[in-house]
Each structure stands twice: as structure tokens, then as C-alpha cells.
Amino acid sequence: MSCAVELHKVRVCYDAFCALDGIDLCVGNGEALGIVGPNGSGKSTLLKTIAGLLRPQRGTICVFGTEPLRLPRGTIAYVPQVEAVDWGFPATVRDVVAMGRFSHLPWWGRFGPVDRALVEEAIEAVGMTPMAGRHIAELSGGQQQRAFIARALAQQPRLLLLDEPTTGVDAATEEALRIVVRAVVARGTPVLMTTHDLERVDDWFDRLMVLDRRTLALGTPGEVAASGAYSAIREHTHTHGHLRVDHDPHEGHEAHPEVRV
Numbered sequence: 589m590s591c592a593v594e595l596h597k598v599r600v601c602y603d604a605f606c607a608l609d610g611i612d613l614c615v616g617n618g619e620a621l622g623i624v625g626p627n628g629s630g631k632s633t634l635l636k637t638i639a640g641l642l643r644p645q646r647g648t649i650c651v652f653g654t655e656p657l658r659l660p661r662g663t664i665a666y667v668p669q670v671e672a673v674d675w676g677f678p679a680t681v682r683d684v685v686a687m688g689r690f691s692h693l694p695w696w697g698r699f700g701p702v703d704r705a706l707v708e709e710a711i712e713a714v715g716m717t718p719m720a721g722r723h724i725a726e727l728s729g730g731q732q733q734r735a736f737i738a739r740a741l742a743q744q745p746r747l748l749l750l751d752e753p754t755t756g757v758d759a760a761t762e763e764a765l766r767i768v769v770r771a772v773v774a775r776g777t778p779v780l781m782t783t784h785d786l787e788r789v790d791d792w793f794d795r796l797m798v799l800d801r802r803t804l805a806l807g808t809p810g811e812v813a814a815s816g817a818y819s820a821i822r823e824h825t826h827t828h829g830h831l832r833v834d835h836d837p838h839e840g841h842e843a844h845p846e847v848r849v
Contacts, residue, residue, distance in 0.1 A: 589616040591650070592747065592778045593638060598647035600630070600637050607633040609801055611647070618776040620769060622783055622793035622809075629800040631782035632669070635749045638780065639666040651747060662691030665745035667736050669752050670729050681727070681735045682720045685710050688742030710741040713771075715764050730757035737768065748772055750781040766792055 591614040598611040607630040615621050623631050636642045638649060640656030651659060665688070688710065689703045711720050714734040724732060733753050740748055750769070754762045762785075769792065773779055781792070789796055789809045798805040798817040805817035813819065 589614065591615065592617045592619075592652055593780070594648075594650045595638075596648045598637065598644045598649060600633055600642055600644050606645075607801060608637070608644075611803060613797070613803075613806070615778050615780060617778055618773055619795065620773045620779045620781065620793045622781055622789055622796045623799055624783060624786060624789075624796065625799040625804075631799055632751050634799065635666060635751050635780060635782060638747075639664050639749055641666070662743050663745060664747045664749065665740035665743045666749040667733075667740050667751060667753060670733055670736075670756065676725060679724055680721050681711065681716055681724060681738075682707065684724055684735050685720075685738045685742050688739040688744075691743060706744070707742050710738040713741055713768055714738045729755075730761040733757060734761065734765070737765065741768070741772070746777060748777055748779045750779065752782050752784065754783060754785050 593613065593615040595611050595613040598608060598613075599606060600608040611634065623634060625631050633642065637644055638651065638656060640659075649656060651664065656664060685707050686699070686703075689699065689707065692703070693699070708717075708720075711717050714737055716731065716734050716738060719727065719731060724735060727735065733756075737750070737753060740750075748769075753765055757765070766788075769779055769781065773794075783792075793809060795807060796805075796809045796812045797803060798812060798815075805812045805815040807815070
């Protein structure tokens with residue numbers, strides 16, 4: 589498999605704290621990779637690094653054969669977590685989605701019929717047409733998430749990065765987002781998505797990565813389940829809300845069966 593996204597021995601640190609260490613990864617075109625792990629495991633850091641928002645202290649990253657920052661504008665669409673967005677910004681849903689087209693316009697350019705059509709198509713794809721004129725601050729968390737995913741779709745990226753898009757959404761919204769993601773993948777676009785939701789990973793993803801600063805497991809959902817890393821994530825996140833490979837046993841959990849590499 590040729591790699592649309594390739595990482596080799598990547599280390600990313602915040603001052604003395606290393607959020608990622610020794611990450612190797614290859615994601616092909618038309619592949620959906622799910623990234624699971626506890627809070628603080630480096631999931632968001634991984635996406636930001638691939639997007640070019642963070643620079644690794646060690647290792648190499650290639651996206652479509654080059655460094656992320658050398659790619660043409662609009663090549664990568666990154667959708668952050670809902671809480672990372674300033675929802676007081678005075679914009680409607682349509683305004684937000686239209687921002688996805690800015691990378692395709694020259695600085696003197698104006699929106700044309702094609703741009704407007706792509707904006708409306710993206711809004712419809714996420715089921716937000718009835719709310720297109722509403723201010724984003726008036727929306728629920730799930731609706732806000734859909735608006736930002738629509739912005740990414742309107743951008744027509746070659747790579748889509750989603751940071752926990754299903755957090756706080758209802759079942760119907762989650763299913764709508766899954767359909768959108770699989771449609772994007774079917775067109776040949778690679779999608780990397782972080783999630784805490786360990787249900788239905790077979791329906792969402794072609795492969796699954798279990799991350800806790802290092803790669804604990806990587807393979808099909810079935811392969812990851814067989815490795816034991818998947819069950820460790822399920823047990824600890826459902827019972828304790830965390831998973832760490834670098835802490836001592838605590839009361840009620842004397843053994844930590846995490847898979848180490």
C-alpha cells in the first residue's frame with residue numbers, strides 16, 4: 589500500500605513532556621483510520637502534527653509525499669474538538685461552511701456559482717439545510733460539530749482529520765456523521781479520526797490505532813481486539829475514565845493489562 593500519510597519515528601514534546609514518541613504510521617488513500625486512547629494519550633497532538641500545526645522534535649512526516657506545510661492550501665481539512673472553537677464568533681452556519689472555500693479563492697477572488705453550490709451541497713450532506721441561516725452559537729453541540737464537518741467537506745480536501753466528532757452527539761447525528769465519513773472514504777480520501785467511542789468501530793473504520801503516547805496496537809478492528817490492547821482500553825475507560833501505561837496500580841485495580849510496545 590502506498591502511503592498518503594506516512595510517519596516515521598515521530599516524537600512531539602511540549603517542553604519536557606513528550607506527548608508522542610516513536611510513532612510509525614502509514615495510511616493509504618481511501619482508508620479510514622480510527623485512533624483510540626485515553627485523555628492525554630496524544631490523539632489530538634497526532635492530528636495537529638499531521639495537519640502541520642505542530643512540529644515534531646524527531647522523526648519525519650510526509651503527506652502526499654511532502655511535508656504538511658509545503659502542501660497547497662486546502663489540501664488538509666482539520667476539524668478540532670467542539671470545545672476548542674470560539675462559538676461567540678458572529679457567523680451563521682452558511683458563513684462557517686463557506687469558509688471552507690476560502691483556500692480555493694485567490695486573494696482578489698469572489699464566490700462564484702460553483703463555490704455556492706459546494707457550500708449548499710456540504711450543508712445538505714450533514715443534514716443542516718433547515719438551520720443554514722442560524723447563528724452557530726444557537727446550535728446544540730452536535731449541530732455545531734456537523735457545521736464544522738460541512739466546512740471541511742466544502743473545502744474538498746485530499747485528507748480529512750476529525751478530532752472526536754461524535755462526542756456529545758445523539759445516535760441519529762452519529763449515524764449521519766458515519767455515513768458522511770464513509771462516503772468521503774469511498775471517494776478515495778483518507779480519513780483519520782480520534783474517538784472515545786469504542787462501539788461500532790467495524791462500521792466506522794478500516795483500521796484502528798490504539799495510542800497512549802506510543803502505538804499500542806495497529807490493525808483491523810478485529811486484529812486490534814485480538815491483541816488485547818482494545819479490551820484494555822474498553823475496561824479502563826469505561827470503569828475509570830482513563831488509561832495510562834506510566835502509572836502505578838491503584839486500589840481496586842492492582843494489575844494493568846495494557847499492551848506495551
